[in-house]
Amino acid sequence: MGMPRPVLLATATATAALMLAPLPALAAPGADGGRSSHPGSAHPVRDGGTTDSRVASAALPSAGAAALSSVGTTSLGLRKDGGYPRRNVLATLPENPADKAIKLGLAPYHALAPRLNALQELGNRVSVEVTGRSAGGHDLYLVTVTAPESAKEAAEQEKMRERIENSPASAAKDRRIKESYKTPVFINNNIHGNEWEGTDAALKLIEELAKAKDSRTKKLLATSRIHLNVTANPDGRIAGTRANGNGIDLNRDFITASQPEARAIRQIAVDKQPAVMLDLHGYVNGTLIEPTTPPHGENYEYDLFLKNSYANALGMEKAVNDLGYTAEKDGVQPPVIPFRDQEEGWDDWPPIFTPQYMAFQGAVASHTVEIPMRVNNNDYNNLPVEELRRRSAINTDVAGATMRAALDFTLDNRGTLIADQIETFRRGVEGEKQRVISEETVPGVPSIGPEDIYTTDFPRAYVIPAGDGQRSAPAAARLVDHLVANDVKVEQARKSFKLAGRSYPAGSYVVDMRQAKRGIANVILDEGRDISADVSSMYDISGWSLGLLWGASVTKVQKGGLDFSGREVNAAAPVGSVARSGDLKLRLDDPKEFAALNSLLAQGVQVRRTADGAAIVPSSARRKAEILADRYGVVFTATKDKGVAALRRTRVAAAVNSGELFALREMGFEVLPVSTATANAGFDWSGADALYVSTGLSHRGLNDTARAALGEFLAGGAPVVALGSGGATFNAEAALLTATPVRGNGNANGVVRVLNTPGPITGGTQPHTFVYSPIWYTALGKGVRTEQSYGGGNPLVSGHWRANEDGTGGPLNAAGQAAIVSGTSAAGAPVTLFGTEPLFRDHPKGSFAQVGRALLNRLP
Numbered sequence: 001m002g003m004p005r006p007v008l009l010a011t012a013t014a015t016a017a018l019m020l021a022p023l024p025a026l027a028a029p030g031a032d033g034g035r036s037s038h039p040g041s042a043h044p045v046r047d048g049g050t051t052d053s054r055v056a057s058a059a060l061p062s063a064g065a066a067a068l069s070s071v072g073t074t075s076l077g078l079r080k081d082g083g084y085p086r087r088n089v090l091a092t093l094p095e096n097p098a099d100k101a102i103k104l105g106l107a108p109y110h111a112l113a114p115r116l117n118a119l120q121e122l123g124n125r126v127s128v129e130v131t132g133r134s135a136g137g138h139d140l141y142l143v144t145v146t147a148p149e150s151a152k153e154a155a156e157q158e159k160m161r162e163r164i165e166n167s168p169a170s171a172a173k174d175r176r177i178k179e180s181y182k183t184p185v186f187i188n189n190n191i192h193g194n195e196w197e198g199t200d201a202a203l204k205l206i207e208e209l210a211k212a213k214d215s216r217t218k219k220l221l222a223t224s225r226i227h228l229n230v231t232a233n234p235d236g237r238i239a240g241t242r243a244n245g246n247g248i249d250l251n252r253d254f255i256t257a258s259q260p261e262a263r264a265i266r267q268i269a270v271d272k273q274p275a276v277m278l279d280l281h282g283y284v285n286g287t288l289i290e291p292t293t294p295p296h297g298e299n300y301e302y303d304l305f306l307k308n309s310y311a312n313a314l315g316m317e318k319a320v321n322d323l324g325y326t327a328e329k330d331g332v333q334p335p336v337i338p339f340r341d342q343e344e345g346w347d348d349w350p351p352i353f354t355p356q357y358m359a360f361q362g363a364v365a366s367h368t369v370e371i372p373m374r375v376n377n378n379d380y381n382n383l384p385v386e387e388l389r390r391r392s393a394i395n396t397d398v399a400g401a402t403m404r405a406a407l408d409f410t411l412d413n414r415g416t417l418i419a420d421q422i423e424t425f426r427r428g429v430e431g432e433k434q435r436v437i438s439e440e441t442v443p444g445v446p447s448i449g450p451e452d453i454y455t456t457d458f459p460r461a462y463v464i465p466a467g468d469g470q471r472s473a474p475a476a477a478r479l480v481d482h483l484v485a486n487d488v489k490v491e492q493a494r495k496s497f498k499l500a501g502r503s504y505p506a507g508s509y510v511v512d513m514r515q516a517k518r519g520i521a522n523v524i525l526d527e528g529r530d531i532s533a534d535v536s537s538m539y540d541i542s543g544w545s546l547g548l549l550w551g552a553s554v555t556k557v558q559k560g561g562l563d564f565s566g567r568e569v570n571a572a573a574p575v576g577s578v579a580r581s582g583d584l585k586l587r588l589d590d591p592k593e594f595a596a597l598n599s600l601l602a603q604g605v606q607v608r609r610t611a612d613g614a615a616i617v618p619s620s621a622r623r624k625a626e627i628l629a630d631r632y633g634v635v636f637t638a639t640k641d642k643g644v645a646a647l648r649r650t651r652v653a654a655a656v657n658s659g660e661l662f663a664l665r666e667m668g669f670e671v672l673p674v675s676t677a678t679a680n681a682g683f684d685w686s687g688a689d690a691l692y693v694s695t696g697l698s699h700r701g702l703n704d705t706a707r708a709a710l711g712e713f714l715a716g717g718a719p720v721v722a723l724g725s726g727g728a729t730f731n732a733e734a735a736l737l738t739a740t741p742v743r744g745n746g747n748a749n750g751v752v753r754v755l756n757t758p759g760p761i762t763g764g765t766q767p768h769t770f771v772y773s774p775i776w777y778t779a780l781g782k783g784v785r786t787e788q789s790y791g792g793g794n795p796l797v798s799g800h801w802r803a804n805e806d807g808t809g810g811p812l813n814a815a816g817q818a819a820i821v822s823g824t825s826a827a828g829a830p831v832t833l834f835g836t837e838p839l840f841r842d843h844p845k846g847s848f849a850q851v852g853r854a855l856l857n858r859l860p
Contacts, residue, residue, distance in 0.1 A: 082151050082154050082155065083148070083149045083150045083151045083152075083153065083154045084127055084144065084146055084147075084148055084149040084154060085120065085124050085125065085127040085148060086127040086128075086129060086144075087120045087127065087128075088120075088127075088128055088129060088130070089117055090112075090113035090116055090117055090128060090130070090139070090141070091113060091139075092110075092113045092114055092117075093109075093110040093113065094110065095108075095110055096108060096109070096110050096238065098238075099237075099238050100194070100196075100237070100238065100239060100240030100380070101196050101237060101238075103380070103385060103388065104196060104375055104380075104388050104389060104392040105388075105389040105392055105393070106196050106197065106199070106200050106392055106396075107199060107200055107203060108238070109138065109231065109234045109237055109238050112141060112199075112203075112230060112231065113139075113141075115203055116128045116141055116143065116230070119143075119203075119206050119207055119210055122207065122210040122211055123210055123211070124148045125145050125146065125147065125148070125209060125210050126143060126144075126145055126206060126210050127143065127144045127145075127146075128141055128142070128143050128144075129141075129142050129144070130142075131229075131264045131267065131268060132260055132261070132263070132264035132267075133260060134233065134234050134235045134244060134245060134260060134261050135235055135244045135246040135248070135259060135260055135261065136234070136235035136238075136244065136245030137245075138234035138235060138238075139234075140229070140231075140232070140234070140261065140264050141229075141230040141231070142227060142228070142229055142230070142268065143202075143206055143227070143230060144225055144226065144227050144228075145206055145209045145210065145221065145225075145226045145228070146182060146221050146224065146225040146226065147218070147221040147222045156180075157181065157182055157225075160174075160176070160177050160180070160181045161181075161184075161273050163177070164177065164181070164273070164362075164418075164421060164422050164425060165273065165362070165425055165516045165517075168422045168423070168425040168426035168429055168516060169429070169430070171422050172419065172422045172423070177418065177422075178415065178418070181418055182222075182223055182224050182225045183223060183224045183225070183275050183276065183410050183414050183417055183418060184224075184225050184227065184272045184275055184276075185224055185225070185226045185227065185274055185275070185276045185277070185406070185407065185410050186227045186228075186229070186268065186269070186272060186274035186276070186277045186278075186358070186363075187202060187205075187226070187227070187228045187229070187277075187278045187280070187403055187406075188229045188232055188265065188277070188278065188279045188280070188354055189201075189202050189228065189229060189230060189231055189232060189280045190230075190231040190232055190233055190236075190280070191232040191233050191251050191261075191265075191279065191281070191354060192233065192236065192242045192249070192250075192251060192281060192282075193233040193234075193235060193236015193237045193238070193239060193240065193241050193242060193243070193244070194236060194237075194240045194241055194242050194376040194377070194380070195242075195280070195281050195282040195283065195371075195376065196237060196282075196375070196392070196395075197280070197282065197371060197392055197395035197396045197398075197399050198280025198281075198371075198399050199230055199231045199237070200392075200396045200399075201280070201396050201397075201399035201400035201403060202230055202280075202399075202403070203230070204396070204400055205228070205400060205403050205404065206228065209221065209226065216411070219411065220407060220410070220411045223411065223414055224407070224410055224411065224414070225272070226407065227268065227272050227274065229265065229268065232250060232261055232265060233250055233261060240376070240380065242376075243658065244259060244261055246259060246658060246662055247657075247658025247661070247662075248658055248659065248662065248841075248842075250262050251279075251281075251352070251353050251354060252352045252353075252540065252541075252841060253352065253841070254266065254351060254352050254353065254354060254356075254357035255350070255351045255352050255357070255523065255524070255544050255546070255843070256352075256841060256842055256843045257482070257485070258662065258841070258842040258843075263485075265354065266357070266485065266486065269357065269358055269361040269362075270361060270486075270487045273361060273421075274358060274362065274363050275362065275363060275364055275365070275410075275417040275418060275420075275421045276308075276312070276363065276364075276365045276366070276406055276409070276410050276417060277354075277355055277358040277363040277366040277367070278355075278366075278367055278369060278402065278403060278406055279353075279354045279355050279367065279368050279369065280369055280371065280399050280402075280403075281368055281369065281370045281371070282370055282371045282372070282373075282374070282375075282376070282395060283370065283371060283372060283373060283374040283375065283376070283395070284336070284370035284371075284372065285331070285332065285333045285372035285373065285374070286332070286333030286334045286335045286336050286372055287317075287320050287332075287333075287335040287336070287369065287370060287371055287372045287398055288335070288336050288337075288338065288346070288368070288369070288370035289313045289316050289317060289320075289336070289337050289367060289368075289369055289402070290309065290313065290337075290338065290339075290346075290348065290355065290366075290369075291306060291309040291310055291313060291337070291339040291348070291367070292338045292339060292346050292347050292348040293338045293339060293342050293343060293344045293345060293346050293347055294344060294347060294451050294452050294454070294534070294535060295347050295349045295454050295531050295534055295535055295538075296347070296348055296349065296452060296454045297348050297349055297350075297351065297356060297359070297454070297523075298454040298456040298529065299360070299456055299518075299519040299520075299522045299523050299526075300359055300360075300434075300519060301423070301424045301427055301434060301435070301519070302434070302437055302455075303434075303435040303436075303437045303441050303442050304364050304420040304423060304424055305359055305363075305364055305365070305366070306339075306437060306442050306445055307420070307442045307443075307444070307445065308364045308365035308413070308416070308420060309364075309365045309366060309367060310337070310339060310340075310442075310444070310445045311365075311409070311413070311444065312365045312367065312405075312406060312409045313337045313339075313367065314337075315405045315406070315408065315409045316335070316367075316401070316402040316405045316406060317335040317337060318405070319401040319402060319404065319405035320335050320398050320401050320402065321334065321335065322401070323397055323398065323401055325394060325397075325398075330394060331373065332372050332373065332394060332398075333372065339445075340446065340447065344535045344536065344537060345537050345538075345539060346539055347535070347538060347539050349531070349538065349542060350540055350541050350544060351523045351544075352540065352541065352544070353368065353540075354368075355367055355368050357520075359519070360486075360517065360519040360520035360523060361487065361517070362421045362424060362425065363421075364417055364420040364421050364424060365406075365409070365417065367406075369399070369402045371395040371398045371399050372394070372395065372398060373391035373394050373395050374391070375388050375391050375392055375395070379391075424516075425516035425517075428513075428514070428515055428516045428517065428518040428519065429514055429516055430514065431460075431513070431514040433455075433457075434455045434456070436453055436455060437452060437453060451534075451535075456522065456526070456529075457558075458513050458522055459513055459522075459526075459556045459557055459558045459559075460512075460513060460514075460557045460558060460559050460560055460561075460562065461499065461510055461511060461512050461513055461556075461557040461562055462510070462511040462513070462521070462525045462547070462554055462555065462556055462557065463499065463504055463508055463509065463510050463554070463557060464476050464479060464480060464508065464509040464510075464511075464552055464553065464554055465504050465505065465508045465553050465555065466493075466504070466505050466506070466507035466508040466509070472551060472552075472587055472589045472590040472593060472634075472635070473575035473576075473633060473634070473635050474575065474590045474592040474593065474632060474633045474634055475551030475552040475589070475590050475845070475846060476509070476552040476553070476572070476575070477572035477573075477574075477575050477633050478550065478551075478552070478572075478592075478845070479524075479546060479547075479550050479552045479554070480509050480569070480571075480572035481571055481572050482524065482546065482550075483511065483521065483524060483525075484569065484570060484571060484572075486517070486520050486521075487517050487520070488511060488515070488520060488521045488524070489511070489512065489515045489517070489568055490509050490510070490511055490568070490569050491509065491510045491512065491566035491567060491568050491569065492507060492508070492509050492510075492566055492567060492569050492573065493505075493506055493507065493508045493509075493510060493564050493565065493566045494506060494565045494566060494567065495565060497563065497564035497565070498563075499557050499560065499562065499563075499564070500557045500558070500559070502555065507573065509569070509572075510562065510564060510566055511525065512562055524546045524547070525545075525546065525547040525554055525556075526545060526547060526556075527545045527547060527548055527751065527797050527798055528542075528543045528544065528545045528750075528751060528797065528798025528799070529798050530750070530794075530796050530797070530798055530799065530800075530801075531799070531800055532796070532799075532800050532801055532802050532811075535800075537747065538747070538749075538800045541749050541750070541772070541799070542749055542750050542798070542799040542800035543749065543750030543751040543770075543796075543797070543798035544751070544798075544843065545751050545768075545797070545798060548751055548766075548768040548797065548846075549751060549766075549768060549769070549770060549843065549844040549845065549846055549847065550844075550845045550846050551590055551766055551845055551846030552846075574630075574633065575633045575634075575635065576628075576629035576630050576631075576632065576633045576634055576635065577629055577635050577636070578622060578625045578626045578629050578635075578636040579637050579638035580638075581619070581638065582619055582638045582639065582640070583616055583617065583618055583619050583638070583639055583640070583641075583642075584616070584617040584618075584619065584621075584622065584625055584636040584637065584638065584639065585610070585614050585615070585616055585617075585636065585637045585638070585639035585641060586614060586615040586616075586617060586625075586634065586635075586636055587614050587764075588613055588614055588849055588852060588853055589764065589765060589766075589846070589849045590634070590845070590846075590848070590849065591663070591666050591667045591845055591848045591849075591852075592632040592633060592634055593615075593632070593634050593849075594667035594668055594669075594848070594849070594852045595632055595666070595667055595668035596628040596629075596631075596632045596634045596668075597615050597647070597668070598649070598650075598667065598668030598669060598670075599624075599628055599668060600615075600617060600621060600624060600625070600628065601647065601648065601649040601650075602649055603624060605617065605618070605624060606618060606646070607646070607647045608642065608643025608644070608645065608646055608647060609643055609644060609645050609647050609760060609856065610641050610643050610644060610760075611644050611759075611760065612758065612759065612764060613759070613760035613761065613763055613764070613849075613853045614641075615647060616639060616641055616642065616643040617636060645858065647856055648689065648856075648858065649670075649689070650669060650670075650689045650690050650719075650855055650856055651669070651671075651687060651688050651689045651690070652664060652670070652671050652672065652688065652689070652690050652691070652692050652855055653672045653674045653683070653685065653688035653690070653691045653692070654671050654672065654673055654674065654691075654692045654693075655673075655674050655675055655692070655693045655694065655695060655696040655697030655726075656673075656692055656693075656694045656695060656696070656723075657694065657695055659839060659840060659841040659842050660692070660694060660723075660839045661673065662842050663839040663842045663848060663851075664692070664839070664851075666848075667848060667852050669852075669855065672688055674688075674691075675696040675697055676696065676697055676698045676701040676702060679697065679702055679706040679709070679710065680701075680702060680703050680705075680706045682705075682706075682709075683706070683709070685709055685710065685712070685713035688713065688718065689718055689719075690718050690719040690720070690721070690855045690856075691713070691714075691718060691719070691720045691721070692720075692721040692722075692723070692851070692855065693720070693721070693722050693723070693726060693727050693730045694722070694723040694724050694726050694727050695724070695726040696726070697726075697730060698729075698730070698733070699730050699733035699734045700733050710734075711827070714734070714736075714825065714827045714829045715827040715828060715829070716829075717828050717829055717858060718829055718858075719829065719830045719831075719832070719854060719855055719856070719857050719858055720736060720825070720829050720830070720831045720832070721832050721834065721851060721854045721855055722736070722831065722833050722834070723833075723834040723837070723838075723851075724772075724773065724775065724834070724835075724837065725741075725743065725773065725775065727833060727834065728741035728775060728833065728835075731831070731833055734825075735825075735826070736825040736829065736831045737781065737784055737821065737822075737823045737825060737831050737833060738779070738780065738781025738782070738784060739777040739778075739779065739780050739781065739784055739818075739821050739823075739833060740777065740778050740779040741776075741777055741833075741835070742775065742776050742777070742778055742813075742817070743773070743774075743775055743809065744773065744774040744775065744776070744801070744809040744811075744813070744814055745773075745774075745801060745802055745803065745804055745809040745810065747773075747800070747802075748771065748772075748773065748799070748800065748801035748802070748809075748811075749770075749771060749772040749773070749799050749800065749801070750770070750796055750797070750798050750799010750800060750801055751768055751769075751770060751796075751797045751798045751799055752768065752769060752770070752771050752774075752790060752791065752795045752796055752797060752799075752811075752836075753767060753768060753790070753795045753797060754767060754768065754769050754788050754789065754790060754791055754795070754819055754836070755767070755788065755789050755790075755791060756787070756788050757785070757786060757787050757788065757789075759785075759787065760853055760857055761787045761820070761822060761832060761850060761853045761854050761857060762788045762820060762850050762853075765846070765847070765849050765850055766846040766847065767791075768846075769788075769819075769836045769837075769838055769844060769847045769850075770836065770837045770838065770840050770843065770844040770847065771799075771801075771835075771836050771837055772837045772840055774801070774814060774819075774835055774836065775819075775835030776790060776817035776818055776819055776835050777817070777818040777821045777833060777835060778817065778818070780818065780821060781823070783823050783824060784821050784822070784823040785821060785822050785823060786818040786820070786821055787818075787820040787821060787822050787832065788818070788819045788820040788836070788850070789816055789817060789818050789819055790811075790814045790815055790816060790817055790819050791815065791816075792815050792816050794811050794812060795811055795814060795815055796811040818835075819834075819835045819836050820832065820833065820834050820850065821833050822854070822857070830857050830858065832854035832857065834850075834851070834854075838850050838851050839851055
């Protein structure tokens with residue numbers, strides 16, 4: 001938790017000055033969802049992720065709020081009993097004239113706290129809470145608008161929410177739930193920082209709901225809780241960037257949850273369990289409103305989801321059209337519903353987008369809404385301010401229309417929405433098969449065909465074994481903690497047991513798939529599916545299995561009973577340990593093991609490397625090892641191995657994308673960003689011990705002085721890691737290793753089988769990795785060694801990887817070919833070339849070790 005912030009008082013005059021103009025009453029039905037970039041843009045650039053720090057601000061006492069008559073409030077009007085409203089005075093910030101929203105006539109971040117403070121003063125419907133802090137340290141504001149609730153009423157709502165999830169069969173028959181449960185609605189705004197207007201529409205909507213006196217609004221607030229994440233990405237809003245302060249696209253992060261903003265949204269999903277969800281984006285003209293084209297996520301209860309999402313989309317479409325904007329007069333095209341209007345290219349297959357993730361937390365109507373008029377990137381820089389503000393005003397109107405339509409839909413369909421959320425969870429708990437969608441099972445949705453049908457066979461259980469020497473302890477613990485954070489129920493066995501003919505030791509973890517959140521459990525643990533034959537193009541990634549990529553052993557129990565004695569866990573059991581005597585061995589298979597190693601090296605401990613890539617720590621450092629074992633959950637075992645070479649503290653000069661940068665820092669490497677421009681400006685290579693290149697450093701683009709400085713650095717024997725197309729080009733231009741890169745289909749991505757060669761770089765690491773625009777190497781020169789090769793046959797386990805039209809570049813072409821090669825350059829630098837993506841978006845954590853080991857791979 002964050003430290004409580006100081007209370008700042010706002011005068012009545014100041015708050016009144018910050019009030020927003022009143023808006024019209026609620027419109028017609030509608031809803032929303034996830035991404036941003038037009039279909040056909042194929043894959044976005046690689047990006048990345050992070051460590052798991054959770055930050056949330058404590059509730060702040062309110063001063064100057066009108067006193068409430070309810071029991072349990074203070075004289076200042078702050079509820080202390082858990083009811084609503086929960087008035088918190090938000091700390092105000094100095095004005096920031098550089099905030100990019102100002103040019104568009106929109107609310108800068110520093111104006112949000114005063115506005116939200118003022119909105120709480122309008123009556124007894126608006127509550128504001130701080131749910132966390134962004135990567136850049138900015139507060140994340142969640143507004144709840146609902147009719148007042150006493151502490152008892154709020155507690156009763158929570159009991160009903162829990163019953164819906166945990167006892168859905170009885171909840172379906174509960175008259176109290178049918179009559180009194182408030183439908184949770186979640187509206188997420190500005191997750192891409194340079195897609196601004198959802199925030200401003202949300203502020204207007206909050207004021208409208210706070211002030212409205214009509215019976216329909218009163219009924220809406222009496223039967224709903226409306227939660228609005230005002231800006232999901234304040235770092236990007238201020239800077240005018242798509243990504244957050246870590247350079248990460250938050251709307252690609254939900255299955256990994258590397259960023260604090262994504263984790264805050266995940267917690268909102270778990271705590272509030274929204275039935276309806278909107279995610280406001282831009283810019284696609286006409287306004288794009290999900291549901292999507294195929295392929296559809298195979299782990300959904302898609303019949304329930306499609307029925308509600310399509311109906312909600314129709315309402316939002318009507319609301320946008322009713323605004324009266326036209327192509328001729330305003331440049332605004334009519335809205336598009338991809339499921340109805342497009343064939344493919346805008347899918348809901350991966351769970352990395354906010355609305356797709358929300359479907360696994362109970363949302364039965366969940367949408368990306370792409371508002372129409374572009375105001376970012378080149379348009380932001382080149383268009384007159386007047387035109388930008390005209391466009392932003394239209395975008396704000398469109399966003400507001402979709403929000404109000406979704407609220408109308410929620411009010412008019414409350415019973416169905418709650419019943420369908422209950423049914424989603426009931427099917428999971430009962431272990432029932434999914435329903436195949438058709439025009440009979442989803443009446444009212446046109447043109448459902450075979451191309452829309454995606455289902456899966458849920459297994460009976462998954463087991464994460466304890467004491468498995470093939471996988472590191474931190475990997476299993478991380479996976480269990482991640483499952484629990486996603487609201488998946490996990491049990492730990494009290495004693496050894498047998499399932500489906502296999503024995504497991506006590507302490508093993510079992511995920512019983514007869515549970516409400518089976519969808520997200522299967523998303524996380526299943527190997528996934530090869531969908532290459534199903535569609536010609538995908539919007540983003542197509543494979544992501546944490547069961548195969550996070551470094552833990554996971555076994556699937558397809559059928560049968562679960563006969564074991566276990567207890568449900570709230571977190572993985574501690575796994576860190578240190579042998580009591582002798583020198584210590586630390587397997588370098590996991591990012592946390594690298595973080596521990598780099599900490600030891602930074603403290604001056606003399607560590608050596610073994611022939612198979614592990615670290616040998618002297619017994620004199622046992623106390624330091626004990627601290628790190630506790631901090632990172634890593635295991636130091638006893639060893640008599642003396643190692644083959646010294647390991648040195650390694651500062652990495654890195655020309656990489658944000659995801660790779662984040663992953664390197666997660667492993668504890670000190671990173672010195674470098675690029676063609678910084679090298680030409682006189683980059684100080686003396687501060688670096690290794691070089692990692694994937695993008696942004698062109699050897700050909702260096703001036704003579706910079707090229708000479710780099711050559712001198714490489715002649716010193718510093719390890720070089722070159723990854724992907726950018727790395728292959730750098731290798732060729734710098735004449736490091738003789739190896740010919742063969743580029744696979746540039747749109748291919750997914751989880752692949754690999755064969756690792758024993759040795760210090762890939763030996764003993766996991767047999768699966770991730771590819772994105774895959775590469776393999778042929779015509780290897782003398783002394784160039786294959787460290788990893790693609791598996792035989794079709795190496796693709798899950799994802800989308802087709803051959804090019806001429807038959808080249810496919811997975812069958814890659815089979816058996818070298819995916820990672822290593823050798824020594826003519827100048828004496830150890831070089832490793834990667835055709836895979838082992839750090840992609842901070843996700844495939846079981847592959848991180850391959851990069852970490854390569855960076856430490858100095859010659860003896």
